[in-house]
Amino acid sequence: MVGSLASNIILALVVVLMTLLRQNKLFQEWFLSHLEKLFSKKSKLTQKVNVLSPSLKLVGYKTSVTAHQSNLCKINHGIPTLPDLTQNLIRLHEYRARGEGYNSLLFRRARQLDGTAGDQLQELGYFTKLMKNNESIRENAGVIDKIIEFTLMKLMHSNEHNKEIMEEIEKICAEHGYKIEDGHLTQLNSDSVFPIVLSRGSQNAVHEALAHLCRDFSSYYSKERDPLQKFIINRIRHHVVRPGAMKEKILIVTPGAGVGGLPHALASTFPNIQVDSVELSALMYVCNLFALEYKHDVKIRPFVQQYSGQTVLNNQLRSLWADLSKFNSCDNLDPLWGDFTRYSPDAKDYDKIIICSAYFIDTAENVFEYLASIEALKEYCKELHWINVGPLKYGTKPLVQFTGDELGRLRKIRGWKDLVETYEVDSSKGLNGYLTDYESMYQGYYGLLKFHSVFERSN
């Protein structure tokens, strides 16, 4: 009797637990992360390892990061950890399987149509289209393999003198089918058994990062980049850098750099000015490092998974070249990985710091945090400039969503003086695309808010 009461209570508890687990996302995440922690001793150690950028040097294994080490990376606190990197490498690794998995779902859906519709699908070559799409996904996966391999190699080279950390890196390499032999990365035999590791993130961010390599480095997308870069470069050249003032110590900072096209353009246009770019997303960031250091062009099919709005299959499957061979890394460019609000420059004696933001302000959950982080840079320089270009298309659960006018008045309240503020919203003069497929039936364009402001509040 007592036994059956106890088992009923346990059963009821399990049912409540399962119901909670199924209904509550927060609870699911909490439960899963505890399970992971319980079963993975390795993650306990690696969770404490920080990844410095741009070197990908790992620090803090069984010790804490020293002030000197954290200074090296110009990101204070919240330095990304090794699991932040490895989880995202796994997300990249899954691109092919998940892409083909989606196509097989489309295949199964279409197979539900039988009889005449089924015959007509065959006659149209609909199933052949899905097979061809898989081939294109496999080609993109080939580029992704190169990005993973490049990142593993960089990790290996930057940490080869640390024996304990190299053991961790060897395990990470094995997860992707590589082993380290005599300081080189070699592929394991295809019959080797890889550990099964699954990422939790969605694949959208992987598609986005791959497409951004085209946006930033393909001639096809110069029409999207040029208007942004021209505005920023023109403002710096004619309104910030004094002609002949070679001795001025100037720093350019680009928050939310994506895969790094804008900071690269600024660093190569102004070789005497230090450029620090800061990007939060690990996927974007590894693509940024790859773009700057790989030195070979890569062919990407950025629209392959966009089934809507296509006129013909060849457009959907078409490839663009990311001309990476043209984009060498510049000595005056430091691509940093982390949260811009945790960034600080390496010195306090700059004459001028120029924040250059493109398509960034509207990513803020709390735009006041962005403003405060930008304004805090006044401590590091005599003159603080902010040049911005982009829409106000808010995402990421923003606490406030300002109009351009409100944002302008807020700048004034906080001590900024606009040298220029314009809107480009006239479609007849051309709006700005963002990863737009110009051959498709759906083409999104943005109006732009452009301003150049100087911070005049004295601390």
Ligand SMILES: C[S@@+](CC[C@H](N)C(=O)[O-])C[C@H]1O[C@@H](n2cnc3c(N)ncnc32)[C@H](O)[C@@H]1O
């Ligand atoms: C809309 S994208 C624009 C990327 C690039 N500026 C461009 O024009 O292609 C915004 C970028 O900001 C990054 N981002 C968002 N919040 C950030 C933060 N707090 N610190 C650094 N980067 C951030 C995102 O990961 C994303 O790559």
